[in-house]
Amino acid sequence: MNPRNTLSSLVVLAHLAAGRGALAQEPDSATTAVRQLSTSSQRELQRSIDELNGIREQIANEKLPLDQDLTKYESLLTQLRRDHDKATRSVDEGNLELNSIRNDIKIRKDELSYIANLLDEYARTFESKVNVCELQYIGNAVDTAKQATENNALSAGEKFERQLVFANLSVQRLFDVVGGLRFPGIGVDLQGSVVKGQYAILGPVALFAAPGGAAGLVVPQSGSSKPLIRPLEGPLQLGLAALVEDGEGDVPLDPSLGGALKALVQKTNIFHIFEKGGPIMWPLLAASILALGTVLLRVVFLVREGLRRSRRALDEFFAAVQRRDLDGAVGVAKKSKDFVVRALGYALAHRETSLQSALLYAQAQELKRFRRGIPILDTVITLAPLLGLLGTVTGMMGSFSLIGGDLSAPGAITGGIAEALIATAFGLGIAITSLLPFNFLNARAEDARHELESASTQLELMVHPQSTPGSRMPPPETAGGANGDVGEAEAFAAFATGGS
Secondary structure, eight states, X not given: OOHHHHHHHHHHHHHHHHTHHHHTTSOHHHHHHHHHHHHHHHHHHHHHHHHHHHHHHHHHHHHHHHHHHHHHHHHHHHHHHHHHHHHHHHHHHHHHHHHHHHHHHHHHHHHHHHHHHHHHHHHHHSGGGSOGGGHHHHHHHHHHHHHHTTOTTSOXXXXXXXXXXXXXXXXXXHHHHHHOEEEEEEXXXXXXXXXXXXXXXXXXXXXXXXXXXXXXXXXXXXXXXXXXXXXXOGGGGTTHHHHHHHSOSOOOOOTTTTHHHHHHHHOOOHHHHHHHXXXXXXXXXXXXXXXXXXXXXXXXXXXXXXXXXXXXXXXXXXXHHHTTOHHHHHHHHHHXXXXXXXXXXXXXXXXXXXXXXXXXXXXXXXXXXXXXXHHHHHHHHHHHHHHHHHHXXXXXXXXXXHHTSOTTOHHHHHHHHHHHHHHHHHHHHHHHHHHHHHHHHHHHHHHHHHHHHHHHHHHHHHHGGGGSTTOOOOOHHHHTOTTOOOOHHHHHHHHHHHOO
């Protein structure tokens, strides 16, 4: 039976029971019907109660497994929550660890990049730290290491591997050099020819020996990967070939780590430089000797003229002119070696002709003595740079002619460039050193001109009033003194003997 119907029946019976009191007042027939209905209702009620109890019992019996299932599923839910929390914690820890790993990866990448940059810089500066001849056997590794960073097709590991190969090779080269290293190669002799031979490196010293040829010290050449072979002189040369070829022999001791040997080979003097300058050096040498001789002569002249200067004689000359003792003034000028007094005396001796013209002539003669040699220096100053430029052109012509022909002689090519530079340097040096005494001599000549002009002006001012109309001039016989007038020829002879 459906529990809902049973409950409906119970409700109906309850209403009937409630209305029993009202039906008791009805007639007996109605009472009998009610009783029957009541009995039926009670039976129905009892049956419904039994059914309800059965349902309750059934519910109680079915509730226990459900409770057990519920407890089971709640326990499972709790476990799943624990697992979820554990998984969440694991995910969080994994994220933290992942970030830490990423940071470590970034640090390692930065370290690798730093190491790669160091290796790249080491490879690029390696050439300047070793002898140029060593690049003939380690040069490929150097080029590979330098090109590794520029090759985008290589991975970081491949780039690092190539750089590491070069680093290992450079370390091995260090140990080999300490114990002595020999390897075949090519060099350039003093004649500019490329020769094949054997290199030997002993610490900082690099030697070379060609089969059947002379041995020598390895000297780097600017702009060339082939070193220059310079033989040593005297006893230093003995045993070098055997040392290079056999690995045994005597080697010069050089406590300066190769510096003394290089200085010995590369030392030079003015004669070597003059020879390298080419044929144009001879005209430059002649110009320099001419300039030097001129400067020395002019310096001697100026020193001598400075010693001959006499302020006392000049004062005596003007004092005699002031007293109108013109012959006495001329006598003072003849006795003095001062060029100013001598010029004034000559002009005063020829006052009858023209005092002003005589002064100008005397000044010109004295200034000519002071300016003697200056045109030579002027010519040298102009000519020396032009000769140097000519040497530059001829040297460069020789270098370019070799470039167009035999390219295997870099020494000859650089020799032409050296000739050009040496000639230019000598020409400029001669011009510069000649310019200083040139200006000095000009300044001294200008000082002499000012002194002569000043003294001449003073003499004209003192003598001029005697030449004005109305003034009394002493007669020629009186002006000549006791011995008569001084002739023009004698005055000029006296003036000429006083000059240099």
